[in-house]
Amino acid sequence: MEVDNPVTKNKNIEPSTQQPKKFRKFSAKEFRTLLQGDQKLIAIQGFLQQIRENTSQDCALEYLQKNGTIHELLQSMEQDSTLPPVLVFEVVNELLLKIISSKLNCRDAAYESCRYLLNTFITAVNKMLGLTSSNKERIVILKLLTTMVTFSSSLSKDILLHVNFNLTNLELLTKNTLENKTVRKHFVFFLTTMLIDIEYSTLALLLDKKGMLTSIIPGLQYDEVDTVCFILTTMRNYILENQFVSKTVKMKTFNTIVVKIL
Numbered sequence: 001m002e003v004d005n006p007v008t009k010n011k012n013i014e015p016s017t018q019q020p021k022k023f024r025k026f027s028a029k030e031f032r033t034l035l036q037g038d039q040k041l042i043a044i045q046g047f048l049q050q051i052r053e054n055t056s057q058d059c060a061l062e063y064l065q066k067n068g069t070i071h072e073l074l075q076s077m078e079q080d081s082t083l084p085p086v087l088v089f090e091v092v093n094e095l096l097l098k099i100i101s102s103k104l105n106c107r108d109a110a111y112e113s114c115r116y117l118l119n120t121f122i123t124a125v126n127k128m129l130g131l132t133s134s135n136k137e138r139i140v141i142l143k144l145l146t147t148m149v150t151f152s153s154s155l156s157k158d159i160l161l162h163v164n165f166n167l168t169n170l171e172l173l174t175k176n177t178l179e180n181k182t183v184r185k186h187f188v189f190f191l192t193t194m195l196i197d198i199e200y201s202t203l204a205l206l207l208d209k210k211g212m213l214t215s216i217i218p219g220l221q222y223d224e225v226d227t228v229c230f231i232l233t234t235m236r237n238y239i240l241e242n243q244f245v246s247k248t249v250k251m252k253t254f255n256t257i258v259v260k261i262l
Helices: 026-035 040-053 059-065 071-080 085-102 107-120 122-129 135-151 155-162 165-173 179-194 200-208 227-241 245-251 255-260
Strands: none
Touching: 026 040, 026 059, 026 071, 026 107, 040 059, 040 085, 059 085, 059 155, 071 085, 071 107, 085 107, 085 122, 085 135, 085 179, 107 135, 107 155, 122 135, 122 165, 135 155, 135 179, 155 200, 165 179, 179 200, 179 227, 200 227, 200 245, 227 245
16 A cells, blocks of 8 residues: 655655666676676766665776776776776776775786776877867866875886876866866875875886976966965975985976965
8 A cells, every 4th residue: 555655745745855766676797798798888988877876886896806807997998998997997996996995806906907908099098188088078087196106106116117197287277267176176186195105116206207307396376275284294294304315306396486376
């Protein structure tokens, strides 16, 4: 017998909340089968939606527990050039975050998959940071690079060696305009995350990248106060007070122009 809902019985009264969307139970086996076939795009789009919206089932965890891998996803993109890298990289980021939070026994394989990504799909990575990309693409790749650094500080060196952080790209990533504010925020977070627990050889490589580290200093006056404090504290702790960084390198990094801006 159907029971009247006192909220919706009167047609003039709007329901106060919407019913949560019902998802069909996610099957890692079915998803992996689709991934091997000719419905890769539909499969990955559906998987990403399940990860983000299906609160009743941890789809990312189930996929990884059923022997699903990041490498498998990357191979699907290698096999089908029509798959948008932005979509695949979003899923890769979600899986890496799940591996970090769940401490699964697939860290070594995930690490090798990240290196494989940087070697095999570096053209796509650089394109997503460049002039022809959208803000969404820049944000997605910056999130992924930040997660990689969080996952393993050793990946910082691979990122610095492979990713093209030229002056044009740096300007795109750091300009502080209303439409670019989120991109800048994610780039700032990427750079500061890289500085934490970094090996000296990698730090030296970062400091040697012309203008990369200090590219975020112009525009600081428009950032939120917490962001400014975080940037300055991180630079002080990991560069200025780092005994392994020579005084010459410190003076070169924080030159007269930079100090005047600060």
